[in-house]
Amino acid sequence: MKTFLLSLSAVFLFISCSSDPAQKAANDIHKDSLLRHIETLSSDDFMGRGTGTEGEQMSVDYLVNELQEIGAQPAADDGSYVQEFPLLGQSTSNAEMSVSTNGRTPFNLRYFDEFMAWPANQSEEVDVSNAELIYVGYGIQAPEENWDDFKGTDVEGKILVVKNSDPAYDEDLFGGDARLYYGRYSYKYEKAKELGALGVLIIHTDETAGYGWNVVANSWSRERFYLKQGEDGSAGNTEFNGWLTQDASSLLFEEAGLNLMEQLEAADDPAFEPVPLEGLSMNVSMEAEYREIQSKNVIAKIEGNDPELKDEYLMLTAHFDHLGVTTPVEGDSINNGASDNAAGVAALLEMMEGYKELQPILKRSVLAVLVSAEEVGLLGSQYWAENPTVEPGKVTANINLDGMNVYGQTNDVVVVGYGRTSLSDLLEDEAQKQGRTVKPDPYPGRGYFYRSDHFNMAKVGIPAIFPNPGTEYVGKGENFLALRDSVADANYHTVNDEINEYWDLTGAQIDTRLFFMTGFRALNAENLQTWDSGDEFEATRLRMLERIEQ
DSSP: OHHHHHHHHHHHHHHHHHHOHHHHHHHTOOHHHHHHHHHHHTSGGGGGGBTTSHHHHHHHHHHHHHHHHHTOEEOSTTSSSEEEEEEEEEEEEEEEEEEEETTEEEEEEOBTTTEEEEESSSOSEEEEEEEOEEEOTTOOEEGGGTEESSTTOOOTTSEEEEESSOOOSOTTSTTTTSOOGGGSHHHHHHHHHHTTOSEEEEEOOHHHHSSOHHHHHHHHTSOEEEEOOOSSSTTOSOOEEEEEOHHHHHHHHHHTTOOHHHHHHHTTSTTOOOEEOTTEEEEEEEEEEEEEEEEEEEEEEEOOOOTTTTTSEEEEEEEOOBOEEEEEETTEEEEOOIIIIIHHHHHHHHHHHHHHHTGGGOSSEEEEEEESOOTTTSHHHHHHHHSOSSOGGGEEEEEEOOSOOOBOOBSEEEEETTTSBHHHHHHHHHHHHTTOEEEEOSOGGGOGGGSSTHHHHHHTTOOEEEEEOOSOBSSSOTTHHHHHHHHHHHHTTSTTOSOOTTOBTHHHHHHHHHHHHHHHHHHHOSSOOOBOTTOTTHHHHHHHHHHHHO
């Protein structure tokens, strides 16, 4: 009787799956297929998939071939699968900074130890003399928060001194402890460019950054990469960007008759107004060399069938680049990037194959954007966002796959961007069907929402989520999470990011099925997905929707 009941259950399960083509397509996503892609892309043959290298081209060729076999159509502007974009590698040298104070003897700040700076407009030389300095608090203009640190002050031609992060003292302001884009260094530099500032220096403290000065110095002293700007002045008029240590900032404020800590505290008042550093002027000089690199995104689509909705898209993103070949460690110089991010690419390819199977019942279309240059600054996705192949207002949502759960099945899944979009709600609903729970980012203060490719899509208004692995492992023992974290941390961005003995792709299989079903819901939903009311990207979304209606 027991055998009969088990057999009967299997029959009912088969009938159930057969009657739901979406669930059947989801169940066809299997860990063995995921592993095949991961093994290929993370093999030594691909040489770490470094941006602008032979390994990148091999990756492009592999992805194009796989998408062709799936039956996905090319979706770049030129009718191919490839969107090319130019990059510049920038190396700064001979950086000097000095301050004159009311006729007294000028003092110099030491590069690397007290300040970091680099050209902001892709110039080969910076030579700033006797520039005025003005402290602008957080340097934020956020209408939806009723916050403006500038209060109409003209800062054109001046050097801005800016507090790092964003206000965190009130849970009803700027997400409370969660760091929004307003708290990111890139926002400060973009705002300075927008307002015509001559330069900008962010005050570093361990508390506001979440890391020590050594991270700033080591990160910004290396070669930096940028999208190559045109000759139309799009690089802007800001001469340089940079950072100051807390001690150097304290000295600067003291010379202006101000107390640094009092001024940092004053920035938390919405009534704050910019404070000129009276009696001070700054001199900044440096040189830079550049090398040009050609990089490539891979773009494909599966068209939907609804006459009114098929020109709207669900966007799937995953970066395929990694760190390439670096200094050997115990004889190994290839950064294979198995977890980061061959795993995410594998999940995207499997989802595309599933959607191709469902193409006759898809209302909207699926757009796969496999980007390069993520590891050097999210530049591939930035290029797509600035040169979109479809109108952002016609993209219902973005699911970004960057680092899958390769260590086994979990009862939960983490979503960076949890509770910010209607797409997050769909994922939570689908997770419940799997008997699982969805959790928000456990480290909101680290700003992970702004550190992967979905962020560039959010910047042009596209509702986006960034799923992350869960933490409640099934059948692994109570100490497995600590083991996972130690292994993952030790392998992250090293030559050791390879398939290892702890891998168990059952977790990636289940998660990919979850993301697939969430995407299917968005593809066939009656309406486009939305940002939650009051979200920092809602206004941009509304502008993009208005643009396509005109």
